[in-house]
Structure formats: C-alpha cells, structure tokens
Amino acid sequence: MASLISTLARIAFGRPPELVCRRDVWQAGVAELHRRTHGRREAGAFLLGRHGKRRVIEEFVFYDDVDPASLSTGIVVIDGRRLGALWAHCRATGLKVVADVHVHPGGYGQSESDQANPVIAEIGHIAVILPNFAGGATDPGAIGVHQYLGNKQWRNRSRERPNPFHVGWWPR
C-alpha cells in the first residue's frame, strides 16, 4: 500500500517514469533470469513492449532462447544471425525492443564491454543490470539503469530518485 501511495504522489507531483513494467511481469522475468544463471553465469533478455508516452515492458525474450550458445562463455554473446526470429516475433506481435536487461555476478555498473556494445544502439535506449545474479535486489533504486546517449556514451541513472524506470502500476 505504501508503494501505491508513493506512485499516486508521483503521478500528481513528480517527474513521470520513462520506462514502466507491471510488477508481476517484472518479478516473473527476473526470477526466470535468476534461474537461468545457475548462480554462476550471466543471463539476459530483450525487453519487448510498446513505445507511447513512455516505454512499457510487456515481455521478456531471453537471450538463450534466441541463441542457445549465448551464455556458454559466462558473459552474454549473441550471434547476430540468430536475431531473425526475434524480429519476426516483433513484426507478428507489434512489439518492439524497448529496453534490455542482464545479470552481473557482483555490482550493477556497466563493464567496458557493456559500454562498447549496446544491445540496441539507439539514443535513449535503457540497459538494466541486475546485481548478484538477480538473487538479491531487483527493483529500481538498487539496480543498474543505464541510458544510451549515442557514440558509446552512457548516462548512469541508477541512483536517480524518482527513478526513470518504474516497476508497478502506472496509468496509461
């Protein structure tokens, strides 16, 4: 209930979020990511949804479902030739990749490789990083929220309050 009150206060007075995910969708996706790490390797997902006034996440598409070999080195490496099925799914559903998420063993800062290889190299795109193999904190405020500025530059928005990423109910 406290979180609904803070959401209502934010709707009335605050800066609206840029990326939103329903809590049940987020919790199910994050639990599945945690499971796929087996506590010892990174895992991740494309976050599909719709662009409107803000980006709304509706579906997780896990990297190892797109490319079964993507997690085998311990860090995420997706073979671009495997992406055709993802784009076909997007065309069929009308969904777009609105953000991405991956898991780190430790903290939620970006690695050099994360900065050099944006999953979607589109200005404004948000890359979420879950610390501790997604086995601990998984809510905005305690996770990585990194926004792409273009030209391999990023803005770290993880500690902004209110956070640009909101998990929970938000009016359409």
Ligand SMILES: [Zn+2]
């Ligand atoms: Zn990373």
